[in-house]
Amino acid sequence: MTLWTVPDHFRDELPPAAERLETLRRQWLDRLRGHGYQLVAPPLIEYLDALTVGSGRDLAERTFQVVDPLTGKPVAVRPDMTPQIARIDAHLLNRSGVTRLCYAGPVAHARPANLFAVREPWQLGAELYGHSGVEADCEVARLLLCLLAEAGLEAVRLECAHMAIFRVLTRGWCEADAETLFTLLRAKDRADLQRFLAGRELPAEVRAALLWLPHAYGGEEVLAEARRRLPDWPEIAAALTQLTALAKALAAEGAAVGFDLADLRGYHYHTGVMFAAFAPGSAAAVALGGRYDGMGAAFGRARPATGFSIDLRAVVTLLPLSPLPGAILAPALGADAPAKQRTALVERVAALRAAGEVVVDELPGHPRESWFEAGCTRQLVWERGAWHVVPFAE
Amino acid sequence: METITLALSKGRIFEETVPLLAAAGITPACDPEASRQLIIPTNLPHVRLLIVRATDVPTYVQYGGADLGIAGKDVLLEHGGEGLYQLLDLGIAQCRLCVAVPRTFDYAQAVRLGSRIRVATKYLKSARAHFAAKGVHVDLIKLYGSMELAPLVGLADAIVDLVSTGATLRANGLVEVETIAAISSRLVVNQAALKVKRALLQPLIDVFEEKSRDRIAQ
Numbered sequence: 001m002t003l004w005t006v007p008d009h010f011r012d013e014l015p016p017a018a019e020r021l022e023t024l025r026r027q028w029l030d031r032l033r034g035h036g037y038q039l040v041a042p043p044l045i046e047y048l049d050a051l052t053v054g055s056g057r058d059l060a061e062r063t064f065q066v067v068d069p070l071t072g073k074p075v076a077v078r079p080d081m082t083p084q085i086a087r088i089d090a091h092l093l094n095r096s097g098v099t100r101l102c103y104a105g106p107v108a109h110a111r112p113a114n115l116f117a118v119r120e121p122w123q124l125g126a127e128l129y130g131h132s133g134v135e136a137d138c139e140v141a142r143l144l145l146c147l148l149a150e151a152g153l154e155a156v157r158l159e160c161a162h163m164a165i166f167r168v169l170t171r172g173w174c175e176a177d178a179e180t181l182f183t184l185l186r187a188k189d190r191a192d193l194q195r196f197l198a199g200r201e202l203p204a205e206v207r208a209a210l211l212w213l214p215h216a217y218g219g220e221e222v223l224a225e226a227r228r229r230l231p232d233w234p235e236i237a238a239a240l241t242q243l244t245a246l247a248k249a250l251a252a253e254g255a256a257v258g259f260d261l262a263d264l265r266g267y268h269y270h271t272g273v274m275f276a277a278f279a280p281g282s283a284a285a286v287a288l289g290g291r292y293d294g295m296g297a298a299f300g301r302a303r304p305a306t307g308f309s310i311d312l313r314a315v316v317t318l319l320p321l322s323p324l325p326g327a328i329l330a331p332a333l334g335a336d337a338p339a340k341q342r343t344a345l346v347e348r349v350a351a352l353r354a355a356g357e358v359v360v361d362e363l364p365g366h367p368r369e370s371w372f373e374a375g376c377t378r379q380l381v382w383e384r385g386a387w388h389v390v391p392f393a394e
Numbered sequence: 395m396e397t398i399t400l401a402l403s404k405g406r407i408f409e410e411t412v413p414l415l416a417a418a419g420i421t422p423a424c425d426p427e428a429s430r431q432l433i434i435p436t437n438l439p440h441v442r443l444l445i446v447r448a449t450d451v452p453t454y455v456q457y458g459g460a461d462l463g464i465a466g467k468d469v470l471l472e473h474g475g476e477g478l479y480q481l482l483d484l485g486i487a488q489c490r491l492c493v494a495v496p497r498t499f500d501y502a503q504a505v506r507l508g509s510r511i512r513v514a515t516k517y518l519k520s521a522r523a524h525f526a527a528k529g530v531h532v533d534l535i536k537l538y539g540s541m542e543l544a545p546l547v548g549l550a551d552a553i554v555d556l557v558s559t560g561a562t563l564r565a566n567g568l569v570e571v572e573t574i575a576a577i578s579s580r581l582v583v584n585q586a587a588l589k590v591k592r593a594l595l596q597p598l599i600d601v602f603e604e605k606s607r608d609r610i611a612q
Contacts, residue, residue: 114477115457159589187475191483191580214481218592258589278586283458284477285586 009112009119013313015375016324020316021122025104028124028147028310035143037102037126042084044105048074053083053298064108077108081123082309083295089129090299098130104312114284118313125309129296132304134242137273137291138249144287144308145255148277152319153286157256157278160246161263162239163270163290165213165230169206181210185262188214205231216261220247223259242273269295273306281318286310326377327358328389341382348380348387368392396594397440401460403448407579410486411464418601440594452478452582461587461595467577468556471520479588482581482602485609489558491520493572496545501552501571505530514544515554524554524574542566581606 006012013021029039048065064077078084081103089099104124112119126143128136141158148156166185170178177200184193193214197207209230216222216229223240230236243259250257263276265288274290289308296303330349333342349359360376371379372392380387402408404426412422415436423435426445434443444460451465452473465473468491470480493513495501504511505528514535515521525532535550542562544550556577557563557570581602588595 115453155590157589188479188481189475189580190481191578192480217588218596258592260589278589280590283456283584283586 007119009117011118011120011313017316019324020319021312024151024316025122025124025312027150029102029104031147031150032102032126032143035100035126037100040085040088040101040103041105042078042081042088042103045075045077046084048076050087050299051076051078051080051083053086053295062109062111064110079107079109080309081105081107081125082127082292082307085125085127085307086129086292086295086303086305087299089127089305090296090301090303094301095130098128098136100126100128102126116283121314122312123309124312125307127305127307129303129305131306132293134245134273136304136306137242138246140289140306140308141246141250141275142253142255144275144277144289144310145250145253147310148279148287148315151315153279153315155256155280156286157258158250159217159258159260159263159276159278159285160243161260161274161290162243162272163264163266163274164235164239164272165226165261166264167271168233168235169209169231179267182264182267185210185213186264188262190214213262217259217263219258220244222261223247226261239272246273246275266290266292275308277310279318282314284314286314286318324375325358327360327375328352329371329376329379329392330359330361331380332362332364345380345382345387352389395440396591397442398462398591398594398598399442399444399460401444401446401451401454401463403451403464404445406487407448407464407466408445410579411484414484414602414605417605418598420598449473455582455584458584458586461584461591462598463582464579465582466579467575468517468520470580470582471575472517474519475582477585479583479585480580481583481599482606484579484581484602484606486579486606488576488578489556490576491517491554491574492557492570493524493552493554493574494542494557494563494568494570495552497567497569499545499551504551511552512550513552513554514541514550516541517554520574521554524572542568 033039048063052063063079065074066076067073068075085101085103089101093099102125104122106120107123109119109121126140128140145156145158166182170181180196184196194211197210212229216226223244226240247257265274269292270290271293272291276285277287279286287308287310291306293304294302295305330345333345352359358375360371360374362371376392378389378391381390402411408426415422419438420441421437422443423437424431426434432445434445436442444454446454448466449469451463452470452475454460455463456477464484466487508531510531510533512535513521513525513532514537516537516539518534518536521532521534535544537544541553541555544553545568546566553568554574560570563570581599583595583599
């Protein structure tokens with residue numbers, strides 16, 4: 001091991017990537033504040049049980065766990081901030097009405113989500129508690145699209161699904177069978193799904209519905225077909241009505257919306273509308289969101305809950321690399337420089353910085369090339385009794 | 395222009411895919427056996443084929459190196475299928491993943507006695523899951539080929555391998571004692587590609603589905 005390497009799937013953010021990340025984080029949090037989402041900052045480390053609420057074994061296996069040297073209790077680095085925000089809403093704020101919260105920070109995964117993934121994503125998200133109607137889902141989905149567009153991500157597509165359809169079709173199933181079905185539907189593995197269902201006693205309408213679900217992806221026509229193909233049950237009708245409302249709200253914004261009724265995730269977590277944002281150039285979703293009404297119960301108060309989260313690092317890698325404006329070098333003045341020149345320099349530098357420019361103070365004795373490395377493309381030059389910004393001569 | 399990239403392996407899978415492609419109006423520009431090219435163009439300017447090792451197909455498709463791929467269920471079981479849609483059973487390259495032992499080895503007795511069995515295989519994940527479900531303790535020995543040899547030279551008690559006709563097993567004095575899974579080739583699709591390029595991919599998927607349905611029905 002060499003001391004300058006970092007563990008697998010961890011990464012340093014260097015200039016200018018680190019700056020891009022921070023700029024985007026600020027821009028997005030400002031935007032969320034403008035929509036009434038209040039910033040919260042939960043701790044990096046929490047009790048293991050609190051972090052893995054509603055996520056089952058899967059997330060527990062993806063969690064960095066340690067024993068707290070202070071108390072001997074198992075604690076973990078958060079793998080996802082959403083349960084922390086649900087905990088804050090359920091048990092700390094205790095508000096009875098609508099609560100809108102936002103957050104940003106690193107999370108840690110014991111295993112990378114895939115070959116390219118970092119084990120320390122930077123999660124940014126918004127959660128809306130206290131409203132069970134689809135208006136809340138529409139609000140967060142619209143907000144997500146607004147943030148992605150603002151970042152400069154083009155041709156984003158939102159794919160929507162609904163967990164209630166799966167839940168009601170598998171009502172009364174044992175956990176193991178329901179999880180197998182969940183995996184088969186997620187993979188759209190039509191052949192194995194057929195084999196799995198062949199060995200089961202099922203009402204004909206449920207069997208037909210489950211066999212159709214892997215085909216249920218596309219545009220809004222999927223919802224119309226779902227009304228014909230899925231059982232005419234109140235829960236399913238309600239789910240389809242919600243998806244239609246979501247489609248209408250997003251279409252009004254000019255967003256590209258798709259539906260994939262077998263696109264399930266968060267088996268122990270989601271309860272209603274779910275959505276995933278896809279952007280050209282990314283092999284996986286860049287942001288995930290949806291309803292998770294049950295989670296608050298583990299923290300003492302069940303609350304309607306919906307929201308989304310984005311991996312900042314994943315988004316930044318998709319953005320076009322527009323060059324950052326270069327910095328300006330302010331020369332180091334010798335002891336013999338006239339006072340007028342010196343005062344004028346101090347004033348000019350302050351004015352430039354106030355206007356948003358980056359001004360780097362020269363320190364004596366370094367070759368000019370070293371200031372190029374530091375990002376300087378221009379310099380301040382004393383001419384005709386004033387300081388002028390001029391490009392570095394070739 | 396949006397393009398379609400299909401990843402598949404040389405040999406049997408390629409040969410059996412050519413008729414499916416033909417049904418979709420796609421003709422490869424050359425035969426991968428005769429060419430060293432790894433990206434094979436087709437008569438359609440926006441469709442190309444990627445020639446990769448069978449075990450690499452899921453990886454190429456998962457990370458978007460290809461939009462679609464054709465991979466055996468054996469390879470998908472080992473890969474885990476994460477990030478992939480396994481849309482169709484193409485009904486090609488059919489075989490089964492089996493446990494086989496030398497004719498002289500009493501497998502049922504060894505399992506009953508709770509022996510620790512040494513198993514040679516290329517399919518570590520599938521083998522581990524299979525024996526764990528049975529409650530049999532195994533030591534897995536990863537080999538990359540000619541699994542049948544391992545029990546003959548005392549390296550293993552059993553093997554887990556693909557069996558098609560059983561001729562290789564018989565020729566080496568082995569018998570099949572358990573079937574782990576029925577194997578055939580699947581059409582896998584990158585999840586993001588199916589959503590972002592659906593208009594382009596769906597017609598191809600539909601033709602493959604229709605053709606493979608005919609084939610499986612035969």
